[in-house]
Amino acid sequence: MTTTPLLRVEGLTKTFRIYHLDSALHAFEDVSFDLHEGEFLLLRGHNGAGKSTLLRTIWRSYLPVGGHVWYRSGHGEIDLANAADVDISLLRREEIGFVTQFLNARPRVAAQDIVAEPLRLAGIAQDEALDQARHWLDQFGVRPELWRAYPSTFSGGEQQKVNLARALILPQRLLLLDEPTASLDAGAREALVRRLSDLKAHGVAIIGVFHHPGDVAALIDREINLNTKVVADQLTKEEDHVAL
Amino acid sequence: MSLDLTPAALEREAPRLMRARPLLTMNNISRSFGDVRALRDVDATVYPGEVMGIVGESGSGKSTLLRMMNLEDTPDTGDYRLRLPDREDGNLFDLTRYQRRMLCARHIGIVYQNPHLGLLMRQSSSGNVAERLLIAGERSFDVLRARAREALDASEFPLERMDARPIELSGGMQQRVQLAKAIALEPALLLLDEPTTGLDVSVQALVLDTLKRLQRDRKITMVLVSHDLGVIRTMADRVMVMRHGQVVEQGLADQIFQDPQHPYTQQLVHAKL
Ligand SMILES: Nc1ncnc2c1ncn2[C@@H]1O[C@H](COP(=O)(O)OP(=O)(O)O)[C@@H](O)[C@H]1O
Ligand SMILES: Nc1ncnc2c1ncn2[C@@H]1O[C@H](COP(=O)(O)OP(=O)(O)O)[C@@H](O)[C@H]1O
Ligand SMILES: [Mg+2]
Ligand SMILES: [Mg+2]
Numbered sequence: 001m002t003t004t005p006l007l008r009v010e011g012l013t014k015t016f017r018i019y020h021l022d023s024a025l026h027a028f029e030d031v032s033f034d035l036h037e038g039e040f041l042l043l044r045g046h047n048g049a050g051k052s053t054l055l056r057t058i059w060r061s062y063l064p065v066g067g068h069v070w071y072r073s074g075h076g077e078i079d080l081a082n083a084a085d086v087d088i089s090l091l092r093r094e095e096i097g098f099v100t101q102f103l104n105a106r107p108r109v110a111a112q113d114i115v116a117e118p119l120r121l122a123g124i125a126q127d128e129a130l131d132q133a134r135h136w137l138d139q140f141g142v143r144p145e146l147w148r149a150y151p152s153t154f155s156g157g158e159q160q161k162v163n164l165a166r167a168l169i170l171p172q173r174l175l176l177l178d179e180p181t182a183s184l185d186a187g188a189r190e191a192l193v194r195r196l197s198d199l200k201a202h203g204v205a206i207i208g209v210f211h212h213p214g215d216v217a218a219l220i221d222r223e224i225n226l227n228t229k230v231v232a233d234q235l236t237k238e239e240d241h242v243a244l
Numbered sequence: 245m246s247l248d249l250t251p252a253a254l255e256r257e258a259p260r261l262m263r264a265r266p267l268l269t270m271n272n273i274s275r276s277f278g279d280v281r282a283l284r285d286v287d288a289t290v291y292p293g294e295v296m297g298i299v300g301e302s303g304s305g306k307s308t309l310l311r312m313m314n315l316e317d318t319p320d321t322g323d324y325r326l327r328l329p330d331r332e333d334g335n336l337f338d339l340t341r342y343q344r345r346m347l348c349a350r351h352i353g354i355v356y357q358n359p360h361l362g363l364l365m366r367q368s369s370s371g372n373v374a375e376r377l378l379i380a381g382e383r384s385f386d387v388l389r390a391r392a393r394e395a396l397d398a399s400e401f402p403l404e405r406m407d408a409r410p411i412e413l414s415g416g417m418q419q420r421v422q423l424a425k426a427i428a429l430e431p432a433l434l435l436l437d438e439p440t441t442g443l444d445v446s447v448q449a450l451v452l453d454t455l456k457r458l459q460r461d462r463k464i465t466m467v468l469v470s471h472d473l474g475v476i477r478t479m480a481d482r483v484m485v486m487r488h489g490q491v492v493e494q495g496l497a498d499q500i501f502q503d504p505q506h507p508y509t510q511q512l513v514h515a516k517l
Pocket of ligand 2: 277280281282300301302303304305306307308309
């Protein structure tokens with residue numbers, strides 16, 4: 001591909017310094033890859049290989065100790081590894097999404113309002129935003145009688161559905177997914193894959209960790225194995241993929 | 245080639261994406277009380293619409309810093325700027341006592357841990373809120389009452405008790421009256437000094453809940469001081485960690501909690517887990 005990548009990760013290194021043990025834990029070192037618009041990158045590696053840490057370092061809840069994360073934002077190019085907190089906040093609001101297994105439930109906010117909020121923040125009228133929110137809750141299989149309830153009391157799977165509906169309701173430019181299917185039933189998993197496929201077709205770049213990568217096999221363009229740090233192009237390395 | 249050093253040009257050059265400029269900027273704030281160095285060279289920046297949490301053990305200088313933000317005290321060194329629509333930029337510590345009072349009444353709300361500092365305990369709750377509006381020049385009784393009522397309602401204070409005196413109310417309700425008074429004039433900046441410390445845990449959760457709703461619905465910029473990491477975690481977008489009058493670390497709230505960089509912050513976070 002000849003276009004400028006949306007994301008260029010260069011020599012990214014993350015070490016945790018743990019003072020009370022007077023020790024350092026090397027999560028990953030010198031990771032590099034490019035990601036273009038509409039590309040889907042799968043992160044692989046055994047437990048503890050650093051997959052979640054890599055996603056959180058790009059998201060900047062973890063601070064890298066070296067390297068760069070060049071990101072072509074709608075406001076200009078920026079190195080997420082060194083950007084000011086205030087810029088990171090802005091990009092999280094506008095362009096970069098992160099879905100984990102945990103719902104960020106807020107007190108006394110109904111499921112449909114949680115899901116509609118990104119649309120409201122983007123200036124979409126309340127009725128229209130709620131219509132879309134209900135559509136996505138329905139797609140992910142959240143029962144209508146729960147739409148007006150507070151998700152803090154929902155089951156893990158239901159919370160995860162609300163989480164996904166909210167995270168995916170607006171196309172972001174870059175989407176980070178950390179095992180989003182962990183507590184989902186088959187129906188919701190299919191809905192998720194359909195939505196991701198749509199977003200990808202709209203140019204959203206996606207980096208994901210999946211418990212069952214088979215679910216998203218059709219979407220994967222490239223993958224990186226954090227055990228070896230080998231970046232593989234999915235089209236040419238089909239056999240490696242099978243072997244893993 | 246001549247260098248363009250106008251503020252507009254500097255802003256274009258700044259290595260930042262964000263167009264918004266800080267609402268609050270404090271630089272090099274130091275303050276000693278006798279031998280106690282309560283604040284040592286503290287810088288603070290708060291952006292519009294965010295909740296800045298200030299956390300640190302008792303005596304670390306949090307309240308002293310907040311009192312500076314409320315112009316109740318003047319540091320030995322340092323300057324303080326607020327970007328307000330109707331004022332010129334300038335160091336607020338240069339203002340006279342009267343100018344400070346007017347500026348605070350109009351643009352800054354504060355809630356103290358101790359309601360005696362914020363309220364007249366023997367005046368009605370609605371009267372406490374209305375007093376704030378009076379300072380700003382409102383004179384019509386009907387308007388005063390309506391606006392006090394609205395502010396109390398937004399603070400989720402039970403309106404049937406709006407004429408009760410704070411001294412007759414529970415701690416949680418007193419904090420709601422303080423809050424109503426603080427937000428009555430839709431301040432640019434809301435300062436909260438341990439607003440829920442000392443309340444029962446369940447009451448504390450309800451008051452925090454109200455604050456979260458206010459923040460979400462009105463996008464009020466808040467600076468929240470607490471020694472309680474749990475309170476900071478539920479509320480703050482960004483966090484400053486203070487120790488011995490200094491800021492030892494600041495960052496996005498999730499970074500401070502998930503990947504604390506300073507040994508002191510690690511100790512705080514681990515003690516809480
Ligand atoms: N916040 C943290 N503080 C200290 N160590 C961490 C933190 N997060 C992750 N780690 C460590 O980093 C390593 C990589 O973990 P992780 O990224 O969660 O692996 P994976 O997601 O691939 O299973 C592990 O050894 C883990 O214990
Ligand atoms: N008016 C004052 N006179 C003397 N000492 C003070 C005064 N205000 C604060 N201090 C001292 O400054 C230090 C910081 O206090 P404070 O800002 O109240 O801490 P915090 O709010 O973090 O508990 C403490 O040692 C306190 O005793
Ligand atoms: Mg993981
Ligand atoms: Mg204090």
